[in-house]
Amino acid sequence: MxxxxxxxxxxxxxxxxxxxxxxxxxxxxxxxxxxxxxxxxxxxxxADHIKSYQVTSGPLSRNETCTALVMREETVVDSTAKGYVNYFARDLSKIRQNGIVYGISTSAQKESARTLDENDLIKLRTDISKFSRYYTPNNFDSVYDFKYALRGSLLSLEGTLSENSGESSSSNGIMLASSEKDGIVVYSVDGMESLKEEDLKPRDFEKKNYQKKNLKTGDSINSGDPVYKLVTSDDWSILFPVSDKQTVKLESRERIKVKFLKDGGSETGELSIITVDDQRYAKITFHSGMIRYANERYLDIELVTNTRSGLKIPISSIVKKEFYTVPSEMLTKNDENTAGFLREIQDRDGKTKNEFVNATIYARVTQENSQQELMYLDTSQLKEGDVLVNPENNIRYTVGEKSFLEGVYCINKGYAVFRTISIIDQNTEFCIVESGTHYGIAQFDYIVLDGSTVNEKEIVTT
Missing domain, CATH: 1.10.12 (Lyase 2-enoyl-coa Hydratase; Chain  A, domain 2)
Incomplete structure (x- = not known):
């Protein structure tokens, strides 16, 4: 149970x-x-994870940027009378000798409506568009400079006064003043107009302490007050302090290209190193372009010293690979018009015949001593002792000579593929290589950061 x-x-x-x-x-x-x-x-x-690097394009290193002090031939003109100033020349415009710049009235002038023609409107739109294109919030004070420049432009477009009047002449109760010289009119002063190179001090380059006074139409002024500034030469200079390292880098240059970050413009100037009170300064002199920056005392600039540009890769990614070298005259084509080589082989009966080999050509290099062009072929596609023939010119060549090429491992497809490079310039960490080379790399390719960590055709885990 x-x-x-x-x-x-x-x-x-x-x-x-x-x-x-x-x-x-x-x-x-x-x-x-x-x-x-x-x-x-x-x-x-x-698994061992391989670090990758994405190929970028550009110079080997960034160009140096700094803030430079602007020096030019400029004179502050004082008013000869008391009253209300009205400007008739456009700010940052060229004025001829005896051209009317401003007028002084005993009472404030009432603004009247004016009608501008299409050409005047086009000029104003161009100025506004240019200012808007290069404006950045970091330079908000430039809005006020532009405001006064625009106001001066409107006044100059009214054209109510005769330019033939002299300084002592008057019109409608306004005492007119003309320029004694040709030059560029600037309606701002900063007290640094008379600064000389031999008087430079480190504090002169401290932009935070800088103050500029904008001269506005309609202001009440006294006799002897600054009324405008006149720049009388197209030659101008920028200066900035340099360290010992910068001095060594720059003193061998006689000319240098400068990019002005305010508007993206550039000028090439004459470079020299001057010393004032044991402090060295770089001085760059220009002979054009001054009018664009006639109202600027400080300019943010970029020294364009790194002119070589290409594909930027790390030195650690570079490897060397061994190749067979074959003269270019051995290259032939098959019936399908594919480039390759004819290799002698023995058939089963012991007879010699030719076999077509479709080999990848990694590079073509011309020998300096013999001017012979050699092609670099992968050692896996041929073997030492192979005999190559070219029936067209009856040339035979025995494979055996080897040489090395520098390159990197490209991993776009998930496994390591050798790509050749041609180095343009390099430093201790990176190098610049040519773009568009045969069997080379391109921008945005992924390569192995440390070429010694992988083998060719190895599947890569990143």
Missing amino acids: DENKASQKSDKGRLHLRKHISWNIGTVIFLALFLYILVCLMLYLT
Whole structure:
């Protein structure tokens, strides 16, 4: 009786287990996928991960930027009378000798409505568009400079006064003043107009302490007050302090290109190093472009010294690979017009015949001593002792000579592929290589950061 009960309990247990474990095809597939994912995860976590680098384009290093002090031939003109000033020459415009610049009235002039023609409106729109294009919030004070320049432009466009009047002449109760010289009119002063090179001090380059006074039409002025500034030469200079390292880098140059960050313009000037009170300064002299910056005392500039540009890659990514070198006259084509080589082989009967080899040419290099062009072929496509023939010129060549090429491993496709490079310039960390080279790299390619960590055609895990 007890044995029957035990047997019934055992049968019930097996039945209960079979009910809980249903070994259908779905369960088997799920377990297989789970195990596959688990193995892949373990392999990924335990594998050596290769660091990659994305190829960029540009110079080897960034050009230096700094703030330079502007020096030019300029004279502050003082008012000869007391009253309200009205400007009639446009700010930052050229004025001829005896040309009317401003007028002084005993009372403030009432503004009157004026109608501008289409040409006047085009000039104003051009000025506004140019200012808007190069404006940045970091130079908000330039808004006020532009405001006064625009106001001066409107006044000059009214053309209500005769330019033939002299300084002592008057019109409608306004005493007119003319320029004694040709030059560029500037309606701002800063007290640094008479600064000389030999008087330079480090504090002169502290822009935070700089103050400029804008001269506005309609202001009340006294006799002897500054009324405008006249720049009388197109020659001008910028100066900035230099360190010992910068001096060594710049003193060998006679000319240098400068980019002005205010508007993106550039000028090439004559470079010299001057010393004032044991402090060295770089001085760059220009003979054009001054009118664009006639109202600026400080300019943010970029010294364009790194002119070589190309594809930028790290030195650590560069590797050397050995290749067979074959004269270019051995190159031929098959019936499908594919370039390659004919290699002599022996058939089963011991007869010699030619076999076409479609080999990848990594580079073509002309020897300096013999002027012979050699092609670099992968050692996996040929072997030492192979005899290459060219029936067209009856030349035979035995493969054996080897040479090295520098390159990097490109991993765009998930495995390492050797690509050749041609170095233009380099420093201790990076180098610049030519773009568009045969079997080379291109911008935005991914390469192995440390070329010594992989082998060619190896699958790469990043």
